Amino acid sequence: MSTTTTPSAPRSLGPGDRLLIALDQAVRTLLADHHASRPYPAEGIPESVESEQDRKHAAALMRINHAGEVAAQALYQGQAFVAGSAATRESLMEAAREETDHLAWCAKRVRELDGRLSILNPIWYAGSFAIGALAGLAGDRTSLGFVAETERQVVEHLEGHLSRLAKHDARTRAIIEQMAEDEERHGRNAMLAGGEKLPFLARSLMKLTARVMTRSAYWV
Numbered sequence: 001m002s003t004t005t006t007p008s009a010p011r012s013l014g015p016g017d018r019l020l021i022a023l024d025q026a027v028r029t030l031l032a033d034h035h036a037s038r039p040y041p042a043e044g045i046p047e048s049v050e051s052e053q054d055r056k057h058a059a060a061l062m063r064i065n066h067a068g069e070v071a072a073q074a075l076y077q078g079q080a081f082v083a084g085s086a087a088t089r090e091s092l093m094e095a096a097r098e099e100t101d102h103l104a105w106c107a108k109r110v111r112e113l114d115g116r117l118s119i120l121n122p123i124w125y126a127g128s129f130a131i132g133a134l135a136g137l138a139g140d141r142t143s144l145g146f147v148a149e150t151e152r153q154v155v156e157h158l159e160g161h162l163s164r165l166a167k168h169d170a171r172t173r174a175i176i177e178q179m180a181e182d183e184e185r186h187g188r189n190a191m192l193a194g195g196e197k198l199p200f201l202a203r204s205l206m207k208l209t210a211r212v213m214t215r216s217a218y219w220v
Contacts, residue, residue: 022077025096026129029073029103030121036104037097041178042171049113054166059115060218061161062172065179066106067118067217068154068210071128072099075150078132079143088140091193095147095186102182105175112171118217131209144195149203151187153210155180 049055076096083089110117118124135146158180165172198206 018081022081022129025073025077026125029070030125034100034104034107036101038101040105040108041174042105042109045171045174047112048168048170049166049172054169055113056115058165058169058172059110059113061164062106062109062113062175063115063118064214064217065158065161065176066103066110067121067124067213068157069099069102069106070118070121071124071213072096072150072154073103074125074128075132075135076147078129078134079136079146081129082133082136083143084140088143088193091144091189092147095189098182098186102179105179109172109175118220120216120220124213124217141194141196142198144190144193145198146195146202147190148187148195149198149206151183151190153203153207154183155187157210157214158183
């Protein structure tokens, strides 16, 4: 006599599960040595930054980008923590997983340039997690719109970095260009998933907050 086993439905995550996942991700983001799942965009491109001034400047720009990726991880985790639907939560987590590549790439380039990462990263993470959670509490459509606007501003920020880089710094340029391409796709996907455009005031406050972080991370 044969029996048929019916697969059990996946267990839904409770608040305690989500909290443990969020804490685990915070520790991983801030302390782990990240490994990218995709090839390093600068692979095979010869190093061309030789002057001390150019190296320090490029390292500072990549330190800003690394800090921004730390904040992005926290935003996604904060939004996922309070997301109303499993589909929205998975969409946010999938974007966060791809952003891990950016963390690894930025950290590697900073090391190549003999620079250091921002000592304020824990502050960026904590603040961004709180902002992400607040955005998520406004509802999934607003949360996805927040992702789209964040990514739009990040692309602008990365394009600004490309204009500030030494023209011959092809390695750093390749990394930033790939990051910008990824961020644009994340923003587009968020709107396709149902995101709604944020009010002008919200967009302006986001830009002001990002300006404080980028100016601080350039030096610290």
